[in-house]
Amino acid sequence: MTTPEVMNPEFAGLRIEERYNPFRECIQGLANEPITVRALLRRADDLLADEADFAGLGDYGLDVIVERLASNRPRVVIIQGSPDHPAHLFDHEHSLRAAARIWQNGGVPFTFGIPVICDGTAQSNIGQSYSLASRNHTATAVNINFEGHSYHAAYVISGCDKTPTGILSGLAAADRARRQPERGSAPVWSIFVPAHVLKGGSIPKRTRQKLQAIQDAAIAAGDRQLAEDIEENCHYILQCSSDEAFLGQLMRAEEKGLIGLAEREQILNELAAATCDDKGGICAFNGTGNSSRTLVAALGFVPAEAELLTDEATTDVVRHNVDLLFRMFNKPEYSVCNLLEKNYANAIRIHGATGSSSNLMLHMPCVMRHAGYDVSLHDYARVRDAHAVPDIFAHSLTEGRDTFVLAQQAAAGLHHGMTSLFKALADLGVPMDLDAPTVAGLTWRERVAAIPVAVSPELPQERSVIRIQPIRAISGTDVMQGNFFSSCTLKVAGMSTESYKRFNGRVFLVRYYENEIDCNDELRSSDLIDRLAALPALTPELLAAIRRFNGAPEDESVRTMIERGTLAFALVIAGQGPTAFGMPEMFTPSQNLRHHGVIEKTSMMITDGRYSGVTKGACVGHMVPEAYEGGGIGALVDGDLLWVQLTERRIDLLDTGAFLAGRLLPLPNAPFDARAALIAERRARIEHRQLQVAASSMMDNVTNAEYGVVPMAVHKRARLPWPA
Template sequence: MKTQHEVINPEFASLHVEERSNPYQECIQGLANEPITVQALLRRAAELLDAEPGFAGLGEISQAVIVERLVANRPRICIIAGSPDHPAHLYDHEHVLRAAARIWQNGGVPFAFGLPVICDGTAQSNIGQSYSLASRNHSAMAVNINFEGHSYHAAYVLSGCDKTPTGILSGLAAADRARRAPERGTAPVWAVFVPAHVLKGGTIPATTREKLLVIQDKARAAGDEQLADDIENNCHYILQCSSDEAFLGMLNRAVEHDLIGASEARTILNELAAATCDDKGGICAFNGSGNSSRTLVSALGFVPPEAELLIDEPPTALVSRYVDSLFRLINRPEYAVCEILAANYANAIRIHNATGSSSNLMLHMPAVMRHAGFDVSLFDYEAIGNEHPVPDIFAHSLTQQRDTYVLAQQWLAGHHHGIASLYKALETLRVPLDLDAPTVAGKTWGERLAAIDVAVSPALPQERSVIRIHPIRDISGTDILRGNFFSSCTLKVSGMATAQYECFNDHVFVVRYYENEHPCNDELHSGNLVDTLAEMPELTPELLAALRRHNHAPADEDIRTMIERGTLSFAFVIAGQGPKAFGMPEMFAPSQYLRHHGVVEKTSIMMTDGRYSGVTKGACVGHTVPEAFEGGGIGALMNGDLLWVRLSDKRIDLLDRQAFLRGELVPLAAPPFDTRRALMDERRARMEKRQAQIAACSLLDSVSTAEYGVVPMAVHRRATLPWRKPSGR
């Protein structure tokens, strides 16, 4: 270990945090307890870095020097990491040590703590999904408690995926807001986020592909062209946990039809799983919640430009630059967390729309803002979207070599400038943006864009570029829908093909109702799904005739042809999955089975009071409020009910069945609560019984609705501040 007298980076030699209160002067206990944690952290950093060429050493790291820095109110910086049982955090240990060393070299005092991080992929289709959204609120609380309890000034965040980036940001925002109380006398909170590198997608092993081809041949020989086509289509995706899930459904269908045995299916699934993840770890290459969160924290201005799109762990020199950018924010209140959030919120919504990012963020963005004290809801997102249309300029694809790993490669090659290029493209298209909003780079967006000539280098052909300078289409992002049996719900328009969007507009769907996802999964990955649907007793001859008339189909069209052509379309409704009912799990598995079932995928929608994965494609309606558990209309639906979908009007209405049979489209005046109260009570009792599967400490039973981000009620009540400036942003 290199040891010498104390040496501090000259740029920050005189930096002390300006505030009235310093608990490390006023309370001797912290001054006695914490120096040993700092010293141990720095010793480990020296062990890692001493052998690196150019490492200048740490100087003296005695407890006496640490005490002096604490008493002098040098910047106390916490490094927030994740847990190594999550792929995005495999290299956090080394990253933490590099950041700690630079904080010390800059005259600060480094601390470090980690958070448990639930992997949404690992938690899919099991009870773990009922803990996923709760983990965001728990992360916010844990970060806030530790940050406030140990009186840190700023955070250097090793940002991963799923719920932790927005959970951490929420906790820091809550601390920043609480420190605004005049009685506190403390400085605000500053933060820099460094997203984990992108995980390279896997490749199906050649021997496994041969086995899948054999199954395809067997399926065709057995007359199941659809299964063969579904397997073929899924083989075009980069190998990810999401495509593995689709293979699971298809192989279950193959087993059901005796094309292969269960043990052979298990072997293939094992081979796929073993080839999925690169051993470097990182955030999966699809544009799910992980990379959508990367985009969000970057669009909000919290990420140093050099940190946006890494494909490997950052070296010491880069980490030092990230830490330096954080130090340059200290004592500048305009760069405090709540200020950056308020200034960039509308910008982030427009970037979210333009990139087709995860609909999960429709919960997380209001949650972050409400933790910051701002009265923000789903309808602020809607209002900003209505102010000016935002085109789709993000040609992300898992089948055409335009995933996030490729986006990162194009960034590293200098073909674009990450989030700044998205801002530049939208600015060129005259989408309103607040270019005076600050970023942790110490520059406004306007200043960052001034240094960019073009959004995307002309050396990169547009058909290969993920970021497009010419819009792909006018519709983008996530729409908020209204209806006569619910207050609001969301539809990820960016996950729908244009032809599908147009086909589903002004269309009538027949409800197929499920009380939770498991019976829906069983039906959707069954090879007999079409037969099951065709045999629904609610499909009376009168209803089929009315559907043929409405959809201009031949009067003698048989029911199987109606299903295949979309004359008879279904709304697969999964209720009982809302926040208070069951933790609001993702309905990824059923949505994936629907998407990769060639017949119904083209003609049907899925609707739930749960969530969807960020990688979900197709007509998937989620976040329905009120949820079934609280007496929402979605919990009153039954098989055979008729939903009139008007996407251009952003509405889904429950129709009067008798009027439809007469050839009229008449929405009911209200949900049929009176006639179905007994049924709803029975369903509620089953939901309450099902809740016993979730540990009591993780129930979301005292939270706001999805319209307000599913935040704890105390957070919800405190969020009273307007986030827009009086003149508007």
């Protein structure tokens, strides 16, 4: 006995309205695809058979599947990730639940998976040169499969790192192409369901005792700073990011003879085994994973009920998501490109208010250019500058306010995730476009009106991640300019207010590195301060000028100048741009800087590469033009002077002679002619280093970071004005 063909009467007569149905006009797809649908539904039937409220799937024989395809019932693909990434451990079960509901709603379910690179796993090795490339490859792969098999819509099981924006880019490109009248196609609809949040780990008691013994030994050896750095890192929830900091600190301890190699490796093994909860999910720090979750939610693609899960999605949640997707069909206002156009300014302001990853400064224009809009980094700056956005996101990995806690607070009904953020900002006078549509079938205005308060009064503000009053005026990521580059980014949200004030107006001495390996080696050394103090560029004349500029005593030693912050360094890592080396994240050197108590307080890092979303401190990235393309960053040398004016959003290369004479005089540009031979030597070394990256993944034919590092074909098609 079979149940009715369509279990949900709400969608009984639903067919996609379009002139052309490839499964009717071409017999081959109608012959090939039904067996894939039936196999998927068999597995879904087996999984759900024992659930009490499962009504069954009815008849899913090949003849029924063929009839649905031929009559243009909604063809919905479930896009899942690879199970070798922690965020995608339960995608298989999730996809089967979604397939069952798609069939019950009268649609035809399909599924395909994509490889997902874990940025944590790829850190500090050649894998980081493939990370950003993976976003572009994902966009291409998703677009090829989506268009090649003529799907109408996508149910996206959204993970972390580069895949959410890669998938969204591929879907946006399909939607834009289908707008051509000759296609006769309906637009593309999509819904994103982020993976649940991964609960952070904690340091095992036995491991903590070993770390304490190292701290005690460091103090006895006269290195109190190392002991303090380890202590500070122990206050973080245990994540792969804090493990990286421990690696650097333990290497310092080993170099000082406090531990041996075997002990270092054993401690690191113990930390690694205790890091990730076996349920998987998106890491609990506010890195690119959770920033991408925030982005797709701010763009209106995420159902409120699925935004902040603490465990794998239940059947009820999946059914609700699929039903929302079906209610959007045949309504162009909910198409992918329309949601992007209407919500992009909102997403920029949410990105700033939540202090999200600076990686999104690449991914946001990338998505919009795939959608056909002529958007760049400067549009981000234009929206940001039009109205100040305060910091209202009190995220912390040391004070019980990480993303897993945020999700727990949402599950307890103490706030409403993205809707609460919209309400809090609107209440503070930030011009959010509340009339923009969302996949819930409601505008933001309707969603905001449905909640009485942004955050429940039952949740004390000091414990809440989302704040209803500004934490401080500065927030987000600034777009900087200067005399030796076109643009770069600085995540001011990652800087303390004290650091922001201290660094504003300072002159920094350049310490130049041709790659991150050299920088890591120096930052992890136990004699880092002595190494910096011994730089040949620190001539007596330059030191005297720096003392005069900072009001330091004339007899202050170089080491004391470094320890007190009289002498500050700009640690410059060049040759990391997209065409040079794939634009890897400089997370490890930034983490080593962040967890060195002396250098972190006074110095900044500058690169034409990227940073991890969890990076803290004064970290400047995405410098355009990159060194390999003739950018001024590749012409810097040890001893150059950079004048950093944060409030003016400028970094300028100074005339050293004028500085020695007591004047701050920016040069017209970088000294390309005077250093032509050095620049050529550096370029040759970059080209040799490129051989480490497989040719198939080199990012040759792409734009610079201002335009999101997108393929040139995508860049040339992006001609629509935004806002429309």
